[in-house]
Amino acid sequence: MNLIDRYVREIGRRLPQKSRADIEKEIRSALEDMLEDRSKQEDRAVDEEMTVQVLKEYGKPEKVAASYLPERYLVGPQLFPTFWMVLRIVFAVLSALALVGLGINLSHTDLSAGKVIETLIESLAQYLGGMMSAFGNIVLVFALIQWFAPGLKFDDKEEEWSPRDLPEVEESDQVSLAGSIAEIVLTVVGLVIFNFYPEIIGFYSFTGKGSAFLPILTQAFFNYLPWINLLWGLQIGLNVMILQQMRWQTGTRWFSIVVKAGEMALAYVMLKGPALVALTAEKLLAFNPDLPTDAAQIIATLFSQVITVALLVVIVVNAAEIVKGLVKMARGRAAPAQA
Amino acid sequence: MPNEISENVTLELRRGVIVLAVLSQLSGERYGYSLLKSLSDLGLEVDQGTLYPLLRRLESQGLLESVWKLEEARPRRYYVISAQGKKLLPRLKAEWNSIVAVMKKMLA
Numbered sequence: 001m002n003l004i005d006r007y008v009r010e011i012g013r014r015l016p017q018k019s020r021a022d023i024e025k026e027i028r029s030a031l032e033d034m035l036e037d038r039s040k041q042e043d044r045a046v047d048e049e050m051t052v053q054v055l056k057e058y059g060k061p062e063k064v065a066a067s068y069l070p071e072r073y074l075v076g077p078q079l080f081p082t083f084w085m086v087l088r089i090v091f092a093v094l095s096a097l098a099l100v101g102l103g104i105n106l107s108h109t110d111l112s113a114g115k116v117i118e119t120l121i122e123s124l125a126q127y128l129g130g131m132m133s134a135f136g137n138i139v140l141v142f143a144l145i146q147w148f149a150p151g152l153k154f155d156d157k158e159e160e161w162s163p164r165d166l167p168e169v170e171e172s173d174q175v176s177l178a179g180s181i182a183e184i185v186l187t188v189v190g191l192v193i194f195n196f197y198p199e200i201i202g203f204y205s206f207t208g209k210g211s212a213f214l215p216i217l218t219q220a221f222f223n224y225l226p227w228i229n230l231l232w233g234l235q236i237g238l239n240v241m242i243l244q245q246m247r248w249q250t251g252t253r254w255f256s257i258v259v260k261a262g263e264m265a266l267a268y269v270m271l272k273g274p275a276l277v278a279l280t281a282e283k284l285l286a287f288n289p290d291l292p293t294d295a296a297q298i299i300a301t302l303f304s305q306v307i308t309v310a311l312l313v314v315i316v317v318n319a320a321e322i323v324k325g326l327v328k329m330a331r332g333r334a335a336p337a338q339a
Numbered sequence: 340m341p342n343e344i345s346e347n348v349t350l351e352l353r354r355g356v357i358v359l360a361v362l363s364q365l366s367g368e369r370y371g372y373s374l375l376k377s378l379s380d381l382g383l384e385v386d387q388g389t390l391y392p393l394l395r396r397l398e399s400q401g402l403l404e405s406v407w408k409l410e411e412a413r414p415r416r417y418y419v420i421s422a423q424g425k426k427l428l429p430r431l432k433a434e435w436n437s438i439v440a441v442m443k444k445m446l447a
Contacts, residue, residue: 023395025407026371029415030387033372059388067392 003051004031007061014065023068031058075142083142085330090134092326096261098127103265107273175246180239187232187239194225203287214287216303220274227266234259253325260318260325267314277304357385357393359431362424365403370415394418402427 008031012024034054035046042050058064075083102123106116193200202215238259242252270276277300284296360383364374371391378385397403402424405416420428 025414026391026395026416029413030371030391032413033370033415034387037372037376059386064388067388068395 003048003055004028007031007055007058010061011065014062015068019068027058027064031055034058073146074139076146079142079146083138086142087135087138089326089330090138091131092257092329093322094127094130094134096257096264096322098123098130099258099261100265100268101126103262103269104272107269175242175248177243177246180243184236184239184243187236191229191232194222194228198222212287214283215278218274218276218278221270221276224266224270224273227262231259231262231266234262248328250329253329257322257325260322264315264318264322267311267318271308271311271315275304276307279303353383354389356435357383357389358397359435360385361390361393361397362402362420362428362431365418365420365424368406368417368419370417374418397424 008024008028011027012020015023031054034057035050038050038054039046044050102120105119105123198217199213199215201217202213204213234255238252238255241255242248245252279300281293281296281300284299285291285293360378361374364377364381369377371387371394374394375385375387375390378390394403394405398405398418402421403418404421405418407414407416409415
């Protein structure tokens, strides 16, 4: 088989079956024209050297074949922004879930260095596996959309589009000064009370014989204090950062998501763990014998439920805040606001 | 400016012109290589990798027609402008003249 046959075949095998023979025939014809012309110009018969030269000028087979093919995509430029947004949201949600899962796993292991490292490695492997699987599935779905609906235009709303509908950038990214300061102050107060004055969280009774104290929270609650300190410390750091910048940015949004995911994990562990409220009807009655039994029961149940509801609210609100932050980032509204 | 960028920008600039050049030169039947030489003789260098796929695309758009002919024991595909191409050509020429006039003013 001569060089031209080999060259044409190499191009042909990269072309679709339907047009292959026709394009091969045309390229062969063009090469023969080129060789004839070259032979006349150089006044010598066509030889292998001349053929090599002409083929080199014509170009690499893969490049020539590509010039006959339309641009092909697994996920095309029209779908890509949507694909990218979905990918970022899914990855961020998976990351948040992985953090929650890690917190739960750690809460179930004894905190020896070996066990912690083992749990960390297992969680990381699960996380990476989950990410790969999610990536593969998202690509598959978008590739199928690209394949079956290549002309689909996700953003083609030109007819209904009005500049007045554009979202307010300022409102979205601007930081509430009062809100941030209040959050810092309340968090600091909470930290100081839990760490230095835990004895004030309870009921006092002053009688002629002295004072009696009935604590509301159990020791189990105070066992979580290092984690509360860490997360609230991070929350204070975050508030200080956004006060300096005076608007949300991508970095602070991610920071916030991590802190909120951590708080969710901790709230979940606290919900599942031992009782946090030390108050019982019996203790209340022993503390104050004048209290009607019904009232003592109601007070004890109320405190227990308040804590449960508060933890559930933390989980739900933080989940909503995480999704809100992710959507804002996905819309790319955090980054341009830096300008 | 790096050479690669300069070449890419020049290539982009010329790409749109080639369609007009090709349509204008195919009032009579021509095969690919003779068209290439003719464009080159007139001062427009186009490489094979651009011209042949372009001819096929213009044909699939209905602006050109083609027929295989056997000449000197060699098959050659001859292209010629179609009726639809003939309708489009004057509009493209007018557009080109307008672009040239604007660019002349702009670059003066």
